[in-house]
Amino acid sequence: MKCQAVMDLIERLAPKRLAEKWDNPGLLVGSPLQEVGKVYVCLDVSLPAAEEAIAAGADMMVAHHPMIFNGLRHVRTDLYDGRLLQLLLSHNVAVYAAHTNLDIAQGGVNDVLAAAVGLERVEGFAVTDEASGACIGRMGYLPEKMPLADFARQVKSRLGAECVRVVQGNDRQVQKVALCSGAGADFIGKAAFKGADVYLTGDVKYHDAQKAVQQGINVIDAGHFATEFPVVKVLADYLRQESREMKKTLEVVTDTVSRDYFTNL
Numbered sequence: 001m002k003c004q005a006v007m008d009l010i011e012r013l014a015p016k017r018l019a020e021k022w023d024n025p026g027l028l029v030g031s032p033l034q035e036v037g038k039v040y041v042c043l044d045v046s047l048p049a050a051e052e053a054i055a056a057g058a059d060m061m062v063a064h065h066p067m068i069f070n071g072l073r074h075v076r077t078d079l080y081d082g083r084l085l086q087l088l089l090s091h092n093v094a095v096y097a098a099h100t101n102l103d104i105a106q107g108g109v110n111d112v113l114a115a116a117v118g119l120e121r122v123e124g125f126a127v128t129d130e131a132s133g134a135c136i137g138r139m140g141y142l143p144e145k146m147p148l149a150d151f152a153r154q155v156k157s158r159l160g161a162e163c164v165r166v167v168q169g170n171d172r173q174v175q176k177v178a179l180c181s182g183a184g185a186d187f188i189g190k191a192a193f194k195g196a197d198v199y200l201t202g203d204v205k206y207h208d209a210q211k212a213v214q215q216g217i218n219v220i221d222a223g224h225f226a227t228e229f230p231v232v233k234v235l236a237d238y239l240r241q242e243s244r245e246m247k248k249t250l251e252v253v254t255d256t257v258s259r260d261y262f263t264n265l
């Protein structure tokens with residue numbers, strides 16, 4: 001398949017127009033015209049991931065986080081980013097990122113997270129585009145009320161997280177859940193305002209936790225990695241199935257080397 005055809009498949013799931021204005025999704029390395037026989041799906045284009053992709057014979061990496069985000073001032077091969085680009089270009093590996101467009105898309109990162117933690121009646125959470133009604137984050141309900149600690153344990157096991165951190169903002173049982181994958185602490189107030197019993201996200205800081213307690217909402221921080229990594233398998237399965245339906249030969253493999261950068265001792 002042409003790289004462009006793979007891009008078209010991804011953009012059918014996660015149209016680029018859904019992305020936030022500050023974002024940088026799309027083809028970041030390579031050419032739409034190059035042939036792609038094998039795609040490697042990952043969260044981050046790191047050196048270990050690129051090395052795994054190249055060893056697997058992949059021609060294209062599809063990532064969630066854009067490896068070029070704030071622009072480039074140089075391509076210095078003695079530094080990490082330049083070495084990574086040199087490695088990718090010398091092996092003719094294209095890089096494509098589907099970031100906030102994949103967060104917002106139906107069936108994207110947040111829907112995958114909502115399904116993984118057991119939510120039903122899932123709807124949008126924070127509107128990003130009034131005209132289309134597109135939303136980042138999701139709200140939904142657990143089939144039954146449960147203690148906060150039980151839900152936290154459920155999140156931890158379903159996401160395969162090494163640890164979850166819990167902020168107890170009230171002592172009620174939880175059923176209505178708001179969530180935002182990755183770094184979603186900015187929406188704690190919105191989750192409280194919308195009447196969620198608990199808000200699930202990653203990258204929560206001390207003062208975010210303080211705000212949650214003051215607003216009386218429970219928060220579970222399951223980590224940036226654990227709230228987003230489940231989409232890797234879903235995106236890979238999507239590309240496999242769609243290319244098969246088009247009767248195209250496309251192999252799809254997933255990142256097996258990346259782990260959360262945080263470890264808990």
Ligand SMILES: [Zn+2]
Pocket residue numbers: 065181182183224228
């Ligand atoms: Zn992220």
